[in-house]
Amino acid sequence: MSRPIMIACAHGTSSELGAAEVNTLCTGIAALRPGLDVREAYVDVQDPDLTAAVAGLPAGETAVVVPLLLSMGYHVKVDIARAVKSRPGTLAAAPLGPDPRLAELLDRRLREAGVTDNDAVILAAAGSSDAAAADNVEEVAAQLRALRSNRIVAAYGASARPSVPEAVAMLREEAAGGAGEGRPAGAGDLGGRVVIASYLLAPGFFHDQLAKAGADLVTAPLLPSPVLAEMALVRYDAAVAGNAS
Incomplete structure (x- = not known):
């Protein structure tokens, strides 16, 4: 057969x-x-x-x-x-x-980009109006947190919140000593860069938008x-x- x-x-x-x-x-x-x-x-x-x-x-x-x-x-x-x-x-x-191998690949991209433990990381996905998609992204964010000690938040290019620019602004506020929505108790000042981890398969419209979001660094896509x-x-x-x- x-x-x-x-x-x-x-x-x-x-x-x-x-x-x-x-x-x-x-x-x-x-x-x-x-x-x-x-x-x-x-x-x-x-x-x-x-x-x-x-x-x-x-x-x-x-x-x-x-x-x-x-x-x-x-x-x-x-x-x-x-x-x-x-x-x-x-x-x-x-x-x-979601899959742990994707978190490992994201970790590799972050290491390739020279991201340090002191940098805050935004896991940037394309976004979807479907709640299951956001749950999937949050699961990968949790898997990435198990691999790294960075402050890691998920954000989206469209159709879900926070948007990537909103997440950048939030982490900038945290670094400046502000409260920051969703900031964990005792987080302290971040003091490092704001880095976008591109949770996208390949270059294209959404990846191009990441460069305009105001972060210090954007990693390469997964491919x-x-x-x-x-x-x-x-x-x-x-x-x-x-x-x-």
Whole structure:
């Protein structure tokens, strides 16, 4: 029996660099699993559109849609779910996050950027109106706190609060000795920099906005990293195994 086709489904971006990074990720997934048919699709901006990709599957073939997305949210619950429902036998895997390996990758990006224990860190996600997405981001923030002693707060590019600029302002106030919303008792003056940890897959609109938020430093996005290709295959395998059980 042939293995289901993997449809690696990303958000989509108008950034040439971001698109190239996602394309390289899909190539990396295929390289890790020779013989697996890996196809790209997108829920916005880029083609092939996910619905069209599912509709264009060969007759008699099944597929697993693996969201190359970092949180549960509208695109997973609505766009991907709708596309999967349109083709009997097609499955949806879980998104890449939350996952401790993402926290480890964020920690690596912070170390690469020279972030010290005295710096305050904003975990900056794209944002979603879906409460589950914010819960997912907070879970990764907690995992990152287990790896680092920094003051770490989650913030969002859109659709959720606090926004990234709001979080920057809050941490500036803390550093100046102000109360700061959500400041832990006994936190003391931070005295270091305000750093944005980009919790985004690749360069694009949201990552570009981080540079305008007023922080001292913005880390690179998660890609490129072989960890993400490995995680996508774990999600694929879990979906296949769950369907077989």
